[in-house]
Amino acid sequence: MFLKKVALASSLALIAGNAYAACEISGRVNIVGNEFPAIQAVGAGAQECTGGEVEANLTADHQKINVAGMTGNPAEYTSAIVANSSIVALMNEDVIRPLDDLVAQYGQDLKRNQLITVDGKIMAVAFMANAQHLVYRADVLEQIGAEPPASYEDMLAAAAQIREQGIMEYPLGGAYKAGWNLAQEFNNMYIGMGGEFFTTGTAEASINNEQGIAALEMMKSLSEYMNPDFLTHDSNATSAEWKAGNVALMNMWGSRVGPLRETEGSSQVVVDNTMISAPMTVGGGSTPATTLWWDGWTVAKNISDEDAAATFQALTHAINPALLNDETTPMAVWLIDGYEPTPAATGVFAAANMNAVPYPMLPFQGLLHSALGAELSDFMQGKEDAATALADVEAAYSAAAREKGYLQ
């Protein structure tokens, strides 16, 4: 009986979806993008279209292949799903096209705040917002009699208490894997400390300062309460630790909260007590130590007009309000009409309300990110002091920026 109801409901949903906007395209669509539930839902939405071939290659390694896959003429990928960091690489290489004409023709239903414009030209259509924020175990905090921490200093104090009371040996979690993740955690902390990444108006990195050192020292203090393997833990591994019940507090992506509340690979206690809260501040600052992100899609430059139109139509269809149902709504903070925030979205909304900083869309930010990822692990292992590590980052960045022509 139950199964019948589910089947009926889903077929109704399908009919409803089709009724809203049947998607008929004439052209080739091939999407490359990151791999997490919300993006997979968008990929599946695009594949509902008929009349043309719709392929999607969604992988965590998307950044390694999207530029190469869009440089050829005609480009292999007709669209890349990107975020505010990764769109920069595509614009630097000039492989995505302005969408103004396509928006005028096919995109009347898109909302103004979904359109990402650079220098007055629409370069991407955003469909979701994301941010890292606090995730905590309500039962553990209750046990030690603490409120959810509002600052990283509170988080450290709570972690010390949890360890002291013998509840958990390593109560903190974090995506501190050497490379992109570690660099992102530094970015968060540095922004929270009130730091600026570059000397204003230039491509000269300036992170070897008081705020940079304070940010690193805080990360080091936090890591002492983390599983000793923390330099190998990305978001996936950190989520697994959380689900195994080994972690009580962590800074995690809003888009990853949904899976934490599934019992598969976890226990009922963990699932019932997984709560989220606003991102934390650090060092007495008021800017939260996090960054705001949007995820959106682009259209390749080196493809025929038919393929571009087909790609635009398929992806516009993929993010139409009919996408939202009980399963997909909690996956992300959707920027789609008709989205009602779920409890899973409170962290991201809190980040936005606290005036969190969007991840900078500077052409050279990616190089600094790579340099941070490569050079900070020595400090985290205690092999060098914070100032040396930051000087190394600046030197590594300068060498790369000179090679790319950003610095003379």
Place this chain on the structure above:
Amino acid sequence: MKHKTFFWFILPTATAMLLFIALPIMSVVTQSLFTPHEQVFKVVENCGPFGCTESTSIDAEATEALRAEAPLGRFAGLGIYLDRGHLAVTEVGDAWRNRDSIGDFLGSLANLPFYRAMGFTLTYTFTVTPLLIALGFVIAISVNSLHRHLKGLVIFFSLLPMIVTPLIGSLILFWMIDSRGVIGTGLQWLFSDPDLSLKASTGLTWVMLIVYGVWHAAPFAFVVFYAGLQTLPKDTLESAMIDGATRWQQTKYVVIPHLMPLVTFVALIQLMDNFRVFEPIVGFNAEAHATSLSWIIFNDLGGETRLLSSAATTSVLTIIGVSILLSPVLVRTWRDFSTKG
């Protein structure tokens, strides 16, 4: 052979080598000498879900014009080779002048990406290669003395490590040695140290990678030596036995000299392979503790902003490194060949 016959005989091979070896190398060398143009910036207004901001952006049209004028980019000569990401001559010079001791100088060297990578790569190459040759030899000798009914089965199982794709093999081991995995927990129990973690210490990570390297490559040495053992001259071995040589003496004075050319061959191939160590570093997520030249290339190409000239330069340095590493073996082979001829 007549010159004309020789020419037609060698032509297909030479063409293939030119197309698939010489041309790509030339292309990589060219790319390593050029860098992208200076970027033309402009300040633009970016708008999105979080409001509008003024931001620096690249002037695509101006950059396109520069690119059309000189498609290869700016000529940098050896600039990239000498910068901090590669040979880092300035930094090495500074470190030498400001050194307190040789140890201090080596410490500063290990802080530079190229020398750090070389430190691990050379350690890895020169521990793994002899160990895998020794292990492969021992396996070959043992399998050779087994009853023939057992041989097939044992050979199959001995080859398994080589059959498993390196990336998959290292990933599986990575999970097993996790402090919550089977091997990790076993080691903690064995050493009664609940905080023991193979992934958190540089020394243990290196040991782990080296053990993996030997495990993965020993079957190759085994197969080659096992084939060699099948051609062992029975007469010599029998005369040695009649002379009263022990098993050890037979191995030392008959078997090993017979297999020596194969040892050279295995050493040659494995030195080359191990110098390009890559998959285990990725599979074991070990980049915080160990890097190699191949990993640097991968990292340059995989970042949000690709560093093509840097990757090309590291590739050329890898080729030079392999040539230096192989030169003693090649010289030796050449000498053997000349004296025989």
